Amino acid sequence: MTSPTLSPASSTAPASSTVPATPSRRRRRGRDEEGRQVNWWLTALLAVCALTVLVPLYFTVVTALKTPDQLGGSGFELPTSVHLQNFADAWNLTNFPRALMNTALITVGAVLLTLATNAMVAYAIARNMHRKLFKGIYFYLVSAIFVPFPIIMLPVVKQTSLLGLDNQGGLILLYTVFGLSTNTLFFTAFIRSIPVELEEAALLDGASTWTVFTKIVFPLLSPMLATVGILTCVWAWNDFLLPLVVLSDPAAQTLPLANYVFQGQFNTNYTAAFASYLMAMAPLLLVYLFAQRWVISGVMRGSIK
């Protein structure tokens, strides 16, 4: 698969443009971050486009703050009074604390287990690509990217309930294993760009392969660990289909699943429903608000390597 990995241009990228502008950089009026003349028309156009992203979020917030009789009209009007009861209702109706704990547990577990294992697998593959067996394993794992989930959906449900994996722990394992395909692709490309000489020197000094991996290679992987961590986090937090089919106990419900069940039961209680949507989206939005630059540069790095 020729991913952007093979792009010859990626290695010649000017360092200044891939690194977000530092806040300390001097900015003059009418100049952009690189000191060029600003195109204000384009800035305005993009700002209008950005509104399409913000409008549904604005709508969610104002609706969550309204009383049911303030609904109606186009719905974009600001609430006349702030009505926080919606959040209390949603909190109880969706059993929000339980769903939040489940989602957090599954997400944190999936990210940690993925980072701890997937990099190791990719390291063994990357350093042994000249061996037929490892090359075979590489293609075996990576080709699964093209296997659509519906084909494993029905059998995997039977299998997880048979193996006692129809719970939060099982989901953590499934995310880690299913993520292996893409993550092997990411990590292997990254590891192969690390010169092998450092590891050879350590081996000559008597270090074991395991020590070389944990003490030398793993720390060097931190940029790619961030990328994979971000992508896994977003995936596990927001996924709906896998929890829907795998989890059997209602007490294990994740946030999207709780909202799905809630939608089916109380489909006329719009204000409480919107409060519930907002509470489901808020945790990741808050994290993103503070880690925005880091998240975006992490995703960009994943696409270049």
Add this chain to the structure above:
Amino acid sequence: MTTSSTTPARAPRATTSRAAARRRPGTTRISRTFYWMVLPAVLLFFVLHTIPVLNGVFFSMTNYAGYGEWDFTWFTNYVNLFKDDQVLNAYAFTFGFALVSTVLVNVIALAIAIGLNSRIKFRTGLRGIFFIPNILSILVIGYVFNYLFSNSLPEIASRLGIDALSTSILANPDLAWVGIVILAVWQAAAFNIIIYLAGLQTIPGELYEAASLDGASTWRKFTSITFPLIGPFFTINMVLSLKNFLQVFDHIMALTAGGPGTSTQSVSLLIYRGGFQGGEYAYQTANAVIFLVVIVLISVFQLRVLQRREASF
């Protein structure tokens, strides 16, 4: 295999690497660690991913309902699939939806990425906003869109006197798919913008300066510099978008649940419904096997065509 450090793949390399390999002490022991590193993961992957696939292929040749007894019916399921209107409609809808969404999302994402990469103010802030949809749950934000489409939009349209839109588009069998496309494009553009932006930043600025000196127009710069040089990024976005859109599920659950009637029933939704609720376990696994073949064929075809295009520049 464990000891041979000069396999054919390595042989053409410079002699220094072969010398380094010879210097390396205890190759066998090292290899064993490497085996232990991959073995558990590959075993788990086989058990949790490959066995379900094989299991699906196996049961697709039976009449298993998901419970109880079953017999081999061989290719009956596959033959029946091609005569089933519901299945054919699901494929038609899924392909139409995926094609429209893939084209739209790539055009829009590329346009916005080029905008973000040019001389604008507030670049980091705007980039941050455009990425937000990617971190939201499709199902949850889909419910918000559901309300917008079925309550706010008709209200605004009737106030403006647009009769065609004064009822919910999601309740209209001919228009419901538009709502799903809007949600899908809105959500997927976020990720594609960032990939295109990463691609655009790999293009050296000197190329544009040289082109400007030669008097090239903006459009000419786009067709002769930008588009060819982000070729690999275009390929990956096209392939991944189409593959993801073909598996559309959350969007539909949030907006229409397959309705009105079955006008927006995607293949994934059909497999889920028939397999879990309709007692069609074997039949829908056969459907899934066909779906697998279709997706692999399309992806390979796309990669071939798009990579040839990349190479021709």
